């Protein structure tokens with residue numbers, strides 16, 4: 240199915256009943272093939288009438304847990320058990336997924352800084368535009384699955400922004416509880432204007448993000464949380480009747496409200512963290528130490544937390560550059576604007 244506004248074609252019909260799996264075909268002219276394409280996996284499961292949910296993984300190529308869980312659900316979701324439509328894209332930024340990098344090797348772009356995209360732009364911009372202009376108008380709720388990638392680690396969590404409309408805010412908090420990660424973080428991001436989430440929210444669509452691990456490996460707990468969270472989310476949306484039952488503890492609502500929650504490396508060095516994600520930390524305590532192993536007799540530099548709370552994300556252990564985030568602390572959600 241061609242779309243007038245995009246250069247990307249889909250070989251599936253979003254309105255057809257039943258399960259379809261196939262590819263979006265995105266043009267990519269390259270030295271070896273002027274008329275070459277890139278195939279992006281997509282599965283649509285539709286039955287009857289009901290809301291449409293979009294699950295996306297692999298917007299960043301080195302974040303595995305969401306891709307695994309969305310891919311598994313795409314293979315196993317029974318159309319007969321669905322009332323509505325589920326669009327599953329486990330590896331949106333497929334060039335980056337196959338390259339195991341956050342940024343696309345095709346154009347050097349972070350796709351999650353390209354929204355709302357541009358149909359005639361770079362490959363990542365074209366892909367962002369397709370999601371924004373073609374997919375999102377069909378969608379009632381979106382879960383975009385991420386981790387901290389190679390650059391850090393995160394405790395398995397959902398996340399969301401503050402929503403001015405109190406009904407929308409309450410519904411999103413309830414959706415996060417339904418997903419059932421150990422934590423849900425209401426946050427004001429450092430750089431949020433060009434993310435998929437920002438496009439979703441601009442359209443008034445129910446939106447959740449996740450952070451499910453990192454450090455360039457598959458987080459076992461992150462996969463478990465994602466796997467059961469997606470099915471529970473479908474139950475919350477009344478698309479499936481049965482939800483995985485378990486006795487996991489309830490989701491704890493947290494917030495990351497200001498710059499003091501973040502610690503940045505004051506210079507390049509080897510960062511030795513003092514905590515792992517999920518641990519309680521205190522303002523003034525060391526988040527870690529920057530070591531300068533290339534300089535004899537140079538003392539390490541301490542980087543301190545500025546907030547009491549729980550460590551949401553951590554960088555290292557490893558090399559950091561000046562300005563890299565080395566820790567993000569979350570505090571209990573106040574119930575107010577973040």
Ligand SMILES: [Zn+2]
Nearest residue numbers: 299302385386
């Ligand atoms: Zn990501």
